[in-house]
Structures are given as C-alpha cells and as structure tokens.
Amino acid sequence: MANAASANLGEAPVRPAPNLTLVSPPIQSLGPGERAHELFREARSVSLEQLSALAAQINAVCELLETVVDAGELYVPGVSEFSARLHEDLFWRSKTLAMLSLRQEASLVRPRERR
DSSP states (O other): OHHHHHHTTTSOOOOOOOOOOOOOOOOSSOOHHHHHHHHHHHHHHHHHHHHHHHHHHHHHHHHHHHHHHHTGGGSOTTHHHHHHHHHHHHHHHHHHHHHHHHHHHHHHHSOOOOO
16 A cells, blocks of 8 residues: 555646536525425426326327227227227326316416416
C-alpha cells in the first residue's frame, strides 16, 4: 500500500465527473395554498397518462378476445360466447373511458374558477 500511495504523489488527484441535472426553480411567490393547487393540477395532468395506459390495455384485451372468438371451435362450449360478450362490454366501456378522459383533459385546460 505504501508503494501505491507514493506512486500517486506526483499525479493530480482524479475528481469524479459532476452529476448535473436541470431542476425547475422553486416558485417563491406562491403561498402554501397556491402551491397545493399547483401540485394538484400537476397530479391531474399526470392522471391523463394513466388513463391512456388503461385505454391501451383495454384495447389489447379486446384484440385478444377477438382472436378467441374467431377460433371459437378450438375451445370448450361457452368460451367463445363468453369472449364475445366480454369483448362487446369492453368495447362500450372503452368508449365511456374515452369520453371521461376527454372530460379530464378539458378540466385541465379550463380549471374551475373558485368564488
């Protein structure tokens, strides 16, 4: 160990590269209530991503159900019919989810005014 320490005496110390990230500056002008409302609006905007992911999963299940319905003779009696009913139900529920997602998105564009 003494040899390793003496070998490094003539060399400049090696510094690790700095880890730099961009962070939005804190909003100093907002009070606690205003900050809470801002965080709430931000959380609601993230909720649109979750609704989009849910819609994508429902569509994936609908596609899988279609393949089961198309290959109905491969399955025991009742599977094809069950899949067809579930597909139809999910189809209409996905339309409802799409409308609710539009309402969610609209609520972000036009937040309700408090009186």
